[in-house]
Amino acid sequence: MLGLISSSSVVLAIVGGIPVTVVLLAAIWVRPRRAKAAWALVSILIVAGLAGGVVAAFAGNGGTPVVSATEAPLPVSSSSAPETTCLPNGTALTETVHNIHFSTTCLAAPAGTAFTIAFDNQDPSLTHNIHIFASDPATHPGAASLFAGDLVTGVATKTYQVGPLPAGTYFFHCDVHSTQMFGVFIVAAG
Ligand SMILES: [Cu+2]
Structure with a gap:
């Protein structure tokens, strides 16, 4: 279940995120901008947002075994007590x-x-x-x-x-x- 959600998040981030990013960047840079530094910063934030989304989606995928790993020691410690x-x-x-x-x-x-x-x-x-x-x-x-x-x-x-x-x-x-x-x-x- 978690794996399914995570992989659909990855697909969403890649399929939806990349065109949105390209459109946003094109909208910004299609006309000459006076405050180039400020718009460059906005562009970086948009790209970072996409990268962050992809990383979060993959981290969610990788996080699934970590959750089961933290749950696993509990029955072991209670049975040995x-x-x-x-x-x-x-x-x-x-x-x-x-x-x-x-x-x-x-x-x-x-x-x-x-x-x-x-x-x-x-x-x-x-x-x-x-x-x-x-x-x-x-x-x-x-x-x-x-x-x-x-x-x-x-x-x-x-x-x-x-x-x-x-x-x-x-x-x-x-x-x-x-x-x-x-x-x-x-x-x-x-
Ligand atoms: Cu004995």
Whole structure:
């Protein structure tokens, strides 16, 4: 669409602009002028106007990829940013581990309701689990443990049964890889 408008602008500038410029210049210079300097300036402005129109039309054409280039980094940066909040969506949660990384770093469960976490460890011969704390025990030593999932050695799956938790923003990690595998655990009205 933008490309079409831009190319029709170019055609307009060339097909319409050049004859108009020639006619204007001819009208000026057909009779002898006393203030030659002033009319020369007017002629230059007319020619510059045509050139400017053509340049603007071509710049509009070239500007189209620039617009998409500025839009492109946005989804990249938002997807690489760590998740800090999410909303509960039922009582059947899922979490997958691949290459010592949780597939989702924000889990959410409804408040005051027992729920399950289908835990899928896709790392062959590596052991992982999900351990939910009131806050990060690395920065809050003695943080209350709310649920400690059994260790699972891959490749294997296990469904954790978790009892009701009060609303709050908590923390979860893998006990084996606590510095690499962790996330936010939200309990909210579902
Ligand atoms: Cu782990």
